[in-house]
Amino acid sequence: MKPSLRAVARRLCWSALATSAIATAGGAVTTPGALGAEAGVNVGGGTAAEVSDIRTLATHWVRMFVAWPELEPSRGNYNALWFAAYERLHRELPAGTKVILDVVDTPSWETGSSDRHAPPASAQDYAAFVAGLAQRLSGRVTAYEIWNEEDEPRWWTGAPDPGSYAQLLRASYPAIKAADPNAQVILGGLTGNDYAFVEGVYAAGGKGFFDAVGVHTDTACDILSPYDFLRGPDNRMIPDSFLAYREVRAVMLANGDDKPVWMTEASWRTTSAVCSEGAWAGQKPEGVTPEQQATYLSQAYHCLAQDPYVQVALWFPLLDERGIVSGLVRTNGSRKPAFASMRSYVQNGDQLHESCGVFTGPRINVLSPANKITYSGPLPIHVTATSSVGVFRITLRVDGKLIRNFGEHTYPTTLSGVLTWQGAKHIALGRHTLAFLAYDKQRNVSETSITINHVAASRSGSSHSKAHGGSRTASGSHRHHASKRHRARKHKRRHRRH
Secondary structure (H helix, E strand, O other): OOOOHHHHHHHHHHHHHHOOOOOOOOOOOOOOOOOOOEEEEEOOOOOHHHHHHHHHHOOOEEEEEEEHHHHOOEOOEOOHHHHHHHHHHHHHOOOOOEEEEEEEOOOHHHHOOOOOOOOOOOHHHHHHHHHHHHHHOOOOOOEEEEOOOOOOOOOOOOOOOHHHHHHHHHHHHHHHHHHOOOOEEEEEEEOOOOHHHHHHHHHOOOOOOOOEEEEEOOOOOOOOOOOOOOEOOOOOEOOOOHHHHHHHHHHHHHOOOOOOEEEEEEOOOEOOOEOOOOOOOOOOEOOEOHHHHHHHHHHHHHHHHOOOOEEEEEEOOOEOEOOEOOOOEOOOOOEOHHHHHHHHHHHHOOOOOOOOOOOOOOEEEEEEOOOOEEEOOOEEEEEEEEOOOOEEEEEEEEOOEEEEEEEOOOOOOEEEEEEEEHHHHHOOOEEEEEEEEEEEOOOOEEEEEEEEEEOOOOOOOOOOOHHHOOHHHHHHHHHHHHHHHHHHHHHHHHHHHO
């Protein structure tokens, strides 16, 4: 959930003008001691308190929203107060701070609609406005983000519409570059890691019209660690998973695009309330404890440090406000534990050494039958699977065909599957492949297989099955009876000759 963009723009206009002067910033931005994404924060109005907290954090980046209707309320008439406020804020920020402006919304004079979230009637109108910003603020803005969560109907009426959005990119990119060649153009931060939308943008001809892809991982009611994820039916991580930015990157590479990913929003809410939105409304907590939030922040930057193509990662927001409780600072000015975690990351870099998620399937142990077994009749099967994140399912297959699934919704660390497989006596005689697949809670899969040899049952009804531990005994008994019959036939032949 985002704050009112109208309110953000107004705060930027007035707060920086109305507050007393803030001491001029000095000193260079602290460089992390370990490679990783450069850290930053999202701010509202750029108040004195926010600037003070940014100084303490020594983060590298600041992101703020720019609402087009507020800056150009009528065609060609610009809000001078906003520009004055921005110039002052830029002077007050710590030296070397890089600024991202996220340009959103459309004025009614452009669309003929009162819906601020309606896409521009003309992509060229939007491009001209952003280019005007880039020209006026050249050298004082590092990057322009083209819209915000344009894949979500709440912010882009009629979304998802990657084709129309690609047109906005195609118009804005050359216009911004002409006004400020050094400015970066960011594909607007997507709801979650919406790689399907990115695929649509590429299909619509958006390649080459952005310098980085923006993603947002501050999804509603997210209480999972950055290390946790789920896979969808296509075996890709679902977009709401923190680590699904890797799926976005995979889409980019599949389209021959080696550009970076910028995580322009990341956070977890600190609340004990019950989730009130989305598919999980009323079924799970809305947030985590302040201590968990601090841990998750460190884990998030730890994961990003392993993927150098994620160049920038900004927390949303710096300060809690009007129901948004995912900030590093509470509304009363007190700092949450995550504030210290952020400061530690900026000063010392990634200090964690643990695995960022589990990407290998469960360990499978086939207790029976033995590999290369020869059997006839039913076949006893006993298999276990073990995973630190919990086991979701064990699947048995013969020659690729399903035999049975074993599963527990509680995701036990070890799951067992026990079966006397009656169908084993009905498959064709000869060798077959018996496969065991195990899935963990995150749908990682592992597989092992053995060979089984189905033979016809003996006339005496004995079973050739090492699984019963009696294959040798059954074979020996068969040879013993055959020998007795052979001796009897020889005795009869002798008797006839005499």
